[in-house]
């Protein structure tokens with residue numbers, strides 16, 4: 001079960017089964033229970049997205065082939081596979097269910113949130129490509145590049161949270 005696609009598929013099936021069970025058992029309260037699950041998933045997703053570029057910053061300073069560099073590789077791979085990827089899948093699946101159930105697909109704030117979340121998912125893709133590059137010792141980007149990249153999920157998170165809580169339009 002090493003392929004990221006297999007892991008993502010497993011996360012998807014487990015989520016679908018889990019939230020199907022919640023929807024069935026919780027009845028009318030299912031929306032709130034699943035919103036809680038959504039928030040838990042996005043906290044995990046964001047924690048990983050904010051920590052991974054930080055690891056890259058330290059990894060840039062470690063000599064290639066050193067023990068420290070190999071330790072960073074393990075930390076980056078585990079963070080991506082065990083936390084970030086499954087958390088993203090759960091955030092998307094449950095978020096889309098909430099949108100469908102709440103009738104939010106017609107709301108202006110939701111369209112804007114969707115754009116910001118797509119941008120966040122694209123930066124997720126960029127970071128997972130970087131995990132592969134670091135693992136194969138072919139990262140050419142500097143620590144200051146990763147310091148800048150670190151700001152992208154932060155800014156998107158602020159935009160998304162304001163949109164979903166304030167619903168300004």
Ligand code: HEM
Pocket residue numbers: 035038039042046091092093094095096098099100102104117120156157160161164165
């Ligand atoms: C991955 C795709 C996502 C989709 C499709 C999605 C969709 C939704 C929907 C439809 C709701 C329910 C809104 C309501 O009932 O008022 C919701 C709640 C929420 N979402 Fe997302 N979301 C996604 C990702 C995110 C991300 C990345 C964040 C934060 C960085 C986030 C933060 C929140 C918060 C804080 C709430 C609770 C809002 C409240 O209770 O008023 N979501 N989301």
